[in-house]
Amino acid sequence: MSKSIASWLVDNRKLMLVFSTLTMLFAAVGISKIGFNGDFRHMFGEENHDLLTLDSIEAEYLQADNVVFLIKPSNNKVFDKGTLEIVQDLTDVLWETPYSIRVDSVSNYQRSSSEDDTFTVEPLVEDAYKLTDDDIQSIKEFANQDAYLKKGLVSSAENVTSLIVTLALPTDPVKRLPAVTEMVGYLNGVQADLIKNNPGMEVHFMGGPSLEASMVDVVKDDLAFLMPLTVVISFLVLGLLLRSGTSVLGTIFIIIVSNVLTMGATGWLGYSLTPTSMMAPIMVLILAMADSVHVLTQYxxxxxxxxxxxxxxxxxxxxxxxxxxxxxxTTAVGFLGMNFSESPAFHDFGNITAMGVLFAFMYTCTYLPGIVLAFPMEPNEKPLKLTPFMEGWARLVIK
Incomplete structure (x- = not known):
């Protein structure tokens, strides 16, 4: 049966090439439908106890994301006129952060006081540029008596201060990533300006949204560097071992087509990519290459x-x-086994990779013959470089 199927595929390779190309183009449209979900919630199942607890808290109060700006002045003094001026200006700048709804800092912290029947609430720092030494001493004394200021906005050593930006980011995963990217881009600019204008000052920011953006950047950097590097090294090795440019070219086509189909199907099925599932293209690359090498070596x-x-x-x-x-x-079944994991992110990774494995098989049998046979190849009577080694290894194992 394999012989008749193989003969039919080779005899009708042009038809299969056209059909496979049309299928690939249709699938490619789905790539535009892929969203990205960098939310940490996707790592936990819907019934996860800790996630349910967090959801109940956010439902009762407010679902908000925070970013904390940390500043360490060059003179290691928070309660200093120059530092308080910077904090005041930075507070105003951070109010312009996309999706920000609140900014807490030493400068706008509310200080309450009463005199006779009058109760007054005012910012701790009215105007940093007009502060006197006595004003700064008064601010310092108040901060030392306030538990939140002392532990939340000013370090115990009084050499680091924080500014907390509260955000209202979209909850829709598709809309959230562009929002997080925009917000982090703005904060990166603020950080760069602070460092440029204040030599010696240390400036950092952190928080859940910035972590989401960092995870995306790490995966993108890996894919942009590691995947091309893997491809180049693999093709160099293939070229040396197979000594056939046609075979290398055929393998390249199968890898590209398999990944296009996989990502296209991912979009059509409504999956959102996560930092975990973004590793699927590399897995498909490896498996598609393995299928191609099996067929091409024997060919x-x-x-x-x-x-x-x-x-x-x-x-x-x-x-x-x-x-x-x-x-x-069997490989696809193995990846589908990830659906037994508690993490939906691993479900997606397993399902996407399983699809890619099967696409790689189908296109190795239908697309590869048409591509390889379309290019000329001169016969070479010399055996492949690893043939003597593999023959010796086979004899050793059989004995």
């Missing part, structure tokens, strides 16, 4: 034994189709 061997290119491809598909199918199915 090259059969072709160098005197068979025509068409017959060599039929021989290769006939001998490799069933083993690759079984390997792909």
């Amino acid at each position: 090259i061997v059969a072709f160098r034994q005197g068979n025509t290119k068409e017959d060599a491809m039929k021989i290769s598909l006939e001998s490799n189709m069933l083993p690759i199918l079984l390997t792909s199915i």
Whole structure:
């Protein structure tokens, strides 16, 4: 049966090439539908006790995200006229942060006082540029007596102060990432300006939204560097071992097509990518390459034994189709097993990779023959570089 299927695939390779290309183009439209979910909640199941507790708290009070700005002045003194001027100006700047609804700092902290029947509430720092030494001493004494100021906005050593920005970010995962990116971009600019205008000052910011943005940046950087590096090294090794530019080109096509199909199907099915599931393309790359190498190695061997290119491809598909199918199915089942995890992020990663494994198998059998046979290849009677080693290893194992 494998022989008849292999013969049909090779004889109708142009038809399969056209059909596969059209299918890939249709799937590619789904890539535009992919959203990104960087919310930490996606790492926990709906019935997770800790997540349910957090949801109940946010439902009763307010669902808000915070970013904390930390400033360590060069003179290590928070209660200093120059530092308080910077804090006051920074407070105004942070109010302009996208999606901000509140900013807490030493400068706008509310100080209450009473005299006779008059109760007064005013900012701790009215105008930092007009402060006298006595005013600064009064502010310092008040801060030392206020538990929140002493532990929340000013360090015990009085050399670091914090500004807390409360945010109301969108809860929709698709809208949240652009909002977080915009917010973090603004804060990065604020941080850069502070450092530039105040040499010696240390400025940092942290919080849940900034962590989300950092996770996305880390994954993007890895994909932008590691994936191309992996591809280049793999193709160099393939070229050295197979000694066939056509085979390397065919492998490149299968990797690209498999990933396009996988990401397209991900979009059509409504999945949102997470930092975890963004590793799926690398897994698909590895598995698609493995499928291609199996078929191409046997194809090259059969072709160098005197068979025509068409017959060599039929021989290769006939001998490799069933083993690759079984390997792909068992690999897909293994990744689908991630659905037993408590984390939805791993469910998505497993499902997306499982789809990619099966797409890689299908296109190795339908797309690869048409691509490889479309290019000329000269027979080379020399065995592949690893052939003597593998023959010796096989004899050793069989004994």
